Amino acid sequence: MIKFNKMEAVIISERKKSVVTDIILVTIFGLVPLFFFIKWLISSDDVAGSICISVLIIAILFFPIVVISGYIWDVKQKIVLSEAGIKLCYGRNIVDILHGEGSFRIFPDNEIHWNKITGFDISSEERREATEGGGYSTTIRYSLLIKIQNPKVVVYNAQEFKINYSTIRLGKFKEPPNEILGICERFQKSIQNENH
Known part of the structure; x- marks a missing residue:
């Protein structure tokens, strides 16, 4: 009492x-896919493929932006x-x-x-x-x-x-x-x- x-x-x-949980989630669902999409974008020779991968990169960036803004606006x-x-x-x-x-x-x-x-x-x-x-x-x-x-x-x-x-x-x-x-x-x- x-x-x-x-x-x-x-x-x-x-x-x-929980900062640790957020870092793990951003790494798994944000940074790892972002790394591979950027790698594919650099190695892609096709314009349509580059546009498609660019759209996917923008979509992948949504999750880290939400997590980071959670710390800014919280x-x-x-x-x-x-x-x-x-x-x-x-x-x-x-x-x-x-x-x-x-x-x-x-x-x-x-x-x-x-x-x-x-x-x-x-x-x-x-x-x-x-x-x-x-x-x-x-x-x-x-x-x-x-x-x-x-x-x-x-x-x-x-x-x-x-x-x-x-x-x-x-x-x-x-x-x-x-x-x-x-x-x-x-x-x-x-x-x-x-x-x-």
């Missing part, structure tokens, strides 16, 4: 990419817990961009003070996609919900409390979703105990 010191901030971040998400509040630092990932789930734009950091936070929760979204064999592939995506209480809002001449949420997706974090939830709840309790 983590003990929190008075001024110590806790940073929960995404796990790092910005890690973070959750920063401090005495002032919680800060959600949104990131971006080339895989999410290619799948249409993200954009090149990074959302601004979201800072929420502890006096506005009423609690935390985990939401899960299950997605089923058909596979070739007739079955389904199921993926579950988790998000951390931060419940935020707004000031009283007048609705139909009655005062009601309206609860809003801030969220951050937890798919690529080092810690599992339940552990992140526990860290946030314990940190909030330690802040409340200090203030009372």
